Amino acid sequence: MALPISYNVRNVIQRPVSTLTTALGVGLTVAIFIGALALASGFRAALVSTGSADNVIVLRTGADSEISSGISRDASDVIRALPDVAPDPDGHPLVSPEVVVVITKQRLGQPGSSNVTVRGVDAVAMRLRDRVKIAEGRMFTPGTDEVIVGLRISRRFAGCGLGDHMRFGQREFTVVGLFTADGASFESEAWGDNAVLMPVFRGEVFQSVTFRMRDPSRFAAIKQVLEADPRLHVQAKLESAFYAEQSQTLASLIQFIGVFITLIMAVGAVFGAMNTMYAAVGARTREIATLLVLGFSPWSIMVSFMIESVFLSLIGGALGCVLALPINGISTGTTNFQSFSELAFAFQVTPAALLAGLAFSAAMGVVGGFLPALRAARQPLAAALRAT
Amino acid sequence: MNLLSLVLVNLGRNKRRTVLTLMSVTVALFLFCALGGVLDTLADAIKFGSESRLATRNAMGLVFPIPQAYRQRIAAVPGIRRIAVQNWFGGLDPANPHNFFFEFAVDPENFFPMYRSEIEIAEASPPQAQISLPADMDPKLAAFMTEQTACVVSEVLMKKMGWKLGQTITLQGTIYPGSWPFTIRATYRAISQAFGGSGMFFHFKYLEQKGMGGSGAVGVYKLELSHPEQAAEIAKQVDALFENSAASTHTETERAFAAGFVSMYGNIPFVLRVIGLAVAFAILLIAANTMVMAVRERTSEVGVMKTLGFEDSTIFGIVVTEAAVITLGGGVAGSLLAKYAIDTSHFNAGGAFPPMTVHWATVATGISVALVIGAVSGLIPAWQASRLRIVDALRRVE
Numbered sequence: 041m042a043l044p045i046s047y048n049v050r051n052v053i054q055r056p057v058s059t060l061t062t063a064l065g066v067g068l069t070v071a072i073f074i075g076a077l078a079l080a081s082g083f084r085a086a087l088v089s090t091g092s093a094d095n096v097i098v099l100r101t102g103a104d105s106e107i108s109s110g111i112s113r114d115a116s117d118v119i120r121a122l123p124d125v126a127p128d129p130d131g132h133p134l135v136s137p138e139v140v141v142v143i144t145k146q147r148l149g150q151p152g153s154s155n156v157t158v159r160g161v162d163a164v165a166m167r168l169r170d171r172v173k174i175a176e177g178r179m180f181t182p183g184t185d186e187v188i189v190g191l192r193i194s195r196r197f198a199g200c201g202l203g204d205h206m207r208f209g210q211r212e213f214t215v216v217g218l219f220t221a222d223g224a225s226f227e228s229e230a231w232g233d234n235a236v237l238m239p240v241f242r243g244e245v246f247q248s249v250t251f252r253m254r255d256p257s258r259f260a261a262i263k264q265v266l267e268a269d270p271r272l273h274v275q276a277k278l279e280s281a282f283y284a285e286q287s288q289t290l291a292s293l294i295q296f297i298g299v300f301i302t303l304i305m306a307v308g309a310v311f312g313a314m315n316t317m318y319a320a321v322g323a324r325t326r327e328i329a330t331l332l333v334l335g336f337s338p339w340s341i342m343v344s345f346m347i348e349s350v351f352l353s354l355i356g357g358a359l360g361c362v363l364a365l366p367i368n369g370i371s372t373g374t375t376n377f378q379s380f381s382e383l384a385f386a387f388q389v390t391p392a393a394l395l396a397g398l399a400f401s402a403a404m405g406v407v408g409g410f411l412p413a414l415r416a417a418r419q420p421l422a423a424a425l426r427a428t
Numbered sequence: 429m430n431l432l433s434l435v436l437v438n439l440g441r442n443k444r445r446t447v448l449t450l451m452s453v454t455v456a457l458f459l460f461c462a463l464g465g466v467l468d469t470l471a472d473a474i475k476f477g478s479e480s481r482l483a484t485r486n487a488m489g490l491v492f493p494i495p496q497a498y499r500q501r502i503a504a505v506p507g508i509r510r511i512a513v514q515n516w517f518g519g520l521d522p523a524n525p526h527n528f529f530f531e532f533a534v535d536p537e538n539f540f541p542m543y544r545s546e547i548e549i550a551e552a553s554p555p556q557a558q559i560s561l562p563a564d565m566d567p568k569l570a571a572f573m574t575e576q577t578a579c580v581v582s583e584v585l586m587k588k589m590g591w592k593l594g595q596t597i598t599l600q601g602t603i604y605p606g607s608w609p610f611t612i613r614a615t616y617r618a619i620s621q622a623f624g625g626s627g628m629f630f631h632f633k634y635l636e637q638k639g640m641g642g643s644g645a646v647g648v649y650k651l652e653l654s655h656p657e658q659a660a661e662i663a664k665q666v667d668a669l670f671e672n673s674a675a676s677t678h679t680e681t682e683r684a685f686a687a688g689f690v691s692m693y694g695n696i697p698f699v700l701r702v703i704g705l706a707v708a709f710a711i712l713l714i715a716a717n718t719m720v721m722a723v724r725e726r727t728s729e730v731g732v733m734k735t736l737g738f739e740d741s742t743i744f745g746i747v748v749t750e751a752a753v754i755t756l757g758g759g760v761a762g763s764l765l766a767k768y769a770i771d772t773s774h775f776n777a778g779g780a781f782p783p784m785t786v787h788w789a790t791v792a793t794g795i796s797v798a799l800v801i802g803a804v805s806g807l808i809p810a811w812q813a814s815r816l817r818i819v820d821a822l823r824r825v826e
């Protein structure tokens with residue numbers, strides 16, 4: 041016969057201070073665990089959500105990022121003429137050749153500088169990336185020294201606010217608008233007119249060409265056509281796959297470090313939980329012996345104490361979730377060395393991360409409760425009943 | 429029997445609990461100091477490079493080159509003794525593109541003499557022909573100098589990749605497309621911590637001819653000064669030369685240049701600090717819980733001690749000391765373990781950092797954090813024990 045769970049619940053509530061300190065120890069570990077997952081998934085989400093599976097991005101062969109790529113105007117015209125390129129409602133092909141560079145900008149609020157991506161686009165880019173929306177101000181006027189800046193980056197770097205001036209080379213550009221892009225990495229970029237930016241930066245060369253496919257299921261064939269064309273020397277990737285790749289190194293690094301840190305921390309928290317459970321078992325020596333005498337099997341005693349330990353840790357896990365929740369949406373940023381530029385993104389506490397945190401806390405409870413529960417179940421009856 | 433031995437006896441009374449607490453403090457302080465080590469390494473990375481040398485790059489950012497024509501004009505600025513080219517290559521090992529190491533194209537006749545006190549040539553192939561080398565260049569570089577596709581590779585990288593002297597390796601260009609064969613003609617060893625550990629250097633001429641269509645622009649110029657104390661003044665003069673040209677320049681000390689890369693990590697150091705604090709707070713809770721349990725067990729004993737004439741303040745001291753001894757033990761063990769484990773790992777992220785280390789100052793911080801945590805976690809139970817009235821203590825039934 042099993043002991044009722046209410047027995048454990050009451051026992052845990054009976055000693056509030058010790059329960060709370062132990063649970064908080066577990067909770068902090070869980071909070072850091074969820075925080076690390078939220079950091080990694082926020083970073084990944086910013087990049088992954090940038091790419092669409094309907095678009096193809098074309099880079100020069102061998103280039104591992106947009107900035108190391110180069111595509112001539114002739115090559116971009118060849119791509120534009122592909123029959124697989126989807127047209128917009130007016131019949132113009134949805135092809136966006138883009139100039140991409142990174143420039144050094146002073147950080148706001150902390151010393152030092154970092155790289156910000158500047159992208160030169162044509163009007164078609166806004167139709168291709170329909171999630172890009174002006175949040176404040178207005179769109180830049182083609183042919184002028186105007187730029188728009190992603191909302192996230194405008195708060196993190198000096199001279200990127202509405203009405204501010206940016207100097208590229210010999211020309212001064214005015215920020216006339218701030219834009220959002222549903223959290224995509226474009227929010228970490230400044231956009232201007234191709235025709236104006238091209239001569240300022242690297243001359244007559246684009247860094248990437250992105251186009252919408254008429255039929256996304258034909259991607260493999262399109263890729264083959266492009267990569268086999270001797271005039272082009274290019275590689276074609278699904279835009280979604282390209283951005284997922286760009287996030288891979290740093291996201292897995294963050295996740296690895298996060299899990300590593302929390303595992304070490306968990307060892308410490310488990311020792312704390314073991315202490316508490318040993319004390320709980322010790323204080324109830326007579327009680328346990330009585331239960332054994334009444335006919336509860338050692339197995340059910342063991343299970344009962346394991347349940348108590350897991351319950352205690354789950355309180356901690358829930359506390360950890362509560363502690364971690366407020367970081368959801370906090371915006372942060374670091375350099376993605378794959379694109380050599382700053383990526384601003386928001387911590388993303390996903391339901392999966394919360395569940396993983398709870399599961400993690402339960403696991404700590406199982407590990408921390410095992411030995412004390414074993415001890416409880418193996419009480420020598422006579423000695424235990426005599427105990428004071 | 430003095431008070432310290434009383435503390436020790438008390439610790440030995442419930443050995444399992446003492447050991448568990450000690451171990452959780454050890455683990456936590458290990459983590460605390462390991463995180464501190466990452467911050468220490470970043471702090472060291474800021475000190476990468478020399479303060480007596482200048483680096484000139486394009487003012488817009490590192491991805492923009494500087495025209496080679498600038499070289500003569502920079503060299504003509506009084507106080508500049510030598511000027512060298514350093515150009516990022518960004519090639520990938522085709523077998524494993526994630527295996528990062530840095531490659532720079534340099535003009536060896538200036539670059540190697542400039543860094544002579546910071547790197548030494550460890551091994552080199554014998555020269556194929558007699559050539560006259562610049563006066564202050566290591567004569568072992570003769571073979572490297574006579575071959576355009578030759579390269580000099582760090583000893584660390586050679587070992588990691590299993591390369592041999594004289595071997596031809598092929599890298600896949602990213603910025604400069606195509607396959608790039610290089611023949612390893614020498615290996616180097618960094619003497620100074622300030623010099624990045626594991627990379628390779630090759631002839632800028634090779635890059636220029638194969639990758640830039642013969643007329644190259646340069647990523648970064650390194651400037652050696654006759655009088656390092658003039659660094660700020662000369663940096664200003666260099667930048668003034670190009671202020672109104674298409675490619676204006678930004679000149680700073682080599683150290684500031686290196687620090688620029690560290691600031692690219694953005695909020696990451698801050699995140700590490702927050703985690704370190706959370707770890708410290710978590711151990712505080714665990715230690716405090718232990719002490720509360722330890723004192724509760726001894727309520728009647730405290731009553732007896734008071735009856736025997738122990739002062740309240742003595743009782744208070746005993747409990748606080750007991751807590752501090754546990755955390756100090758764990759703190760010393762954990763901090764030293766972190767120092768040992770990290771310092772012997774020699775991890776340097778492919779040369780992006782100086783080898784990872786935990787500074788002694790961080791170890792000291794860790795130990796003091798442990799001590800403070802011990803004292804704080806002992807405070808409440810100690811206060812309770814010292815305030816306990818003898819009658820209550822003795823009357824209490826377990």
